[in-house]
Amino acid sequence: MSLNPSANLPVLDFALLSGNAGQRQAFLSQLSQAARDIGFFYLINHGIDAGLQQQVQQVARQFFALDDAEKARVAMANSPHFRGYNRPGSEITRSQPDLREQFDIGAEREALTLDASSPVWRRLQGPNQWPDALPELKSALLRWQQEMTQMSLRLLQAFAAALELPEDAFDPLYGDKPNEHIKLIRYPGQPTSASQQGVGAHKDSGFLSFLLQDHQPGLQVEVEPDRWVDALPIAGAFVVNIGELLELASNGYLRATVHRVVSPPAEQERLSIAFFLGAQLDAVVPVYQLPEHIARLAHGPASDPLNPLLRDVGWNYLKGRLRSHTDVAQRYYADYLK
């Protein structure tokens, strides 16, 4: 394993984007190169306060330390909107259980009124579940959601500029309802005899994902078929990766890179705070007209029969949620799955 955390993945300095014209251009060209070569990079000087990062990590640890009974009161199995707590082993990736416990929240919006003709993905919108035993969690995560949304939308605009599109090209895809998904994740240590699948190999479904890791390694990126590199933690930095919506929007010029987490050793644990920026659920991702020198290198989105990428955002997001959370799927989506 490499000792220099930045050896495997590029490190991008977000402060350059608001610097002078030369610095801005340097950032955009580093961004397009990093995004195209690997689809994963570290982001530093992102403007998210270090104190807030630590507060969110601390409240996440407090949440996972609650009694099982308290956590069960906010179980995702009770939410048609896929919000709430999952015990280790309850989520499935590539048909295997993921050895991680997690707490999901999304945008705090009212459930939609639905009738028989409503597309099923409209069930995804709705309220979060908050634990009574830890009121600080709600205020910390709603603030996190707000700040992460602002920062990540700036980065998404930089992606548009890096693709030589107007900076606001993607704005209509999220409008005033971006899909702001936070996942607090704890990976318990595993003996070497057990499965080491913290989370199995996958692509993220949204535009961009941001991971705030603690000190514990485990995240791995598939840089070429069957070649995995460690994305070792860098304190305060976010690991950023590209999701399926940006792969679709760039006609495969940018790629949603496959990644996974290997469980920590026995007696240790790993905490990760993930933020997924997605489009509004009723958007459809168009094929953007890219300049010739970029379009030439765009080979179309990946075509994996096990994971078709869907341009209809609501359907693409629902696909991933149903596959990962079979208990919610059976309880609230049985009519659709039939």
Ligand SMILES: O=C(O)CCC(=O)C(=O)O
């Ligand atoms: O734990 C991590 O840092 C990565 C998690 C992840 O890839 C995911 O939940 O989509």
Ligand SMILES: [Fe+2]
């Ligand atoms: Fe992921």
